Amino acid sequence: MTGLEDRCRLVLIVPEGDDAAEIARQLEEALSGGDVASVILPQYGLDDQAFQKRAETLVPIVQAAGAAALIAGDSRVAGRVKADGLHLAGTLTELEEAIGKFVPKLIVGAGGAADRHQALEIGELRPDYIFFGKLDGDIKPEAHPKNLALGEWWASMVEIPCIVMGGSDPVSALAVAETGAEFAALRAAVFSNPKGAAAAVAEVNAILDEKAPRFEA
Structure with a gap:
C-alpha cells in the first residue's frame, strides 16, 4: 500500500x-x-501461537523489502508483531470496531464481499481497501469472472482502492489490471511457479509495465 504507482500493483x-x-x-x-x-x-x-511465531519471522522480511505486511484476521497478532495492517473478512461489526480502533495507525482492509450489496455496506465503513475474492481462491489459471466484474464495477465508481484475487497463472494479473483495480493479488502464481518466485514477480511486473492501463493523476 506504499508509494502508489500509476498502474495496478502486485499484492502477495x-x-x-x-x-x-x-x-x-x-x-x-x-x-x-x-x-x-x-x-x-x-x-x-495454524493455532494462534504458531501463527504469531510465523508472523514474527515473515513480517520483518516484508518490511525490509519496502512492502506493507498485513495480518489476516487477528488484530492481537498484528499488534504484537508490529505489522503494518490488518486484513479482515468477518462481520461488519468487527470491521467497524477495527477501523475505529486502529486507523490510521494500521491499514485496515476488508474482504468477504460476495456481491455489490455487501461491498457497498463495507464501503460505507471506509476501510483502507476492499478485497474481492478469497485469499485461497486461486484454484484456476485465470481470476474468477465474478471477482473481475466486482472489481471493475467498484473501481469505476468508488474511491476506496480494491484488490482483486488473481488466478494460478501470473498472466491473470493483467486481467485484474484491466478492470481498473489498484492491486492484483497472487499466491500460487508466484509461490508454486516452476520458474521460481523471483522470476514470477519479475514477469508480472514486466507484463503490468507493458500492458496495464495507467491511472489518471
Missing part, C-alpha cells in the same frame, strides 16, 4: 505450508523479484 498472499523456513525463503525470493505493494499473511490452520 503467503502460501500455506508446514515448513516455516522454506516459506520465509520463498517470500524473500519473491520480494527480490520486483515491485510488491503489500503481503497478506493468512492464518490457515
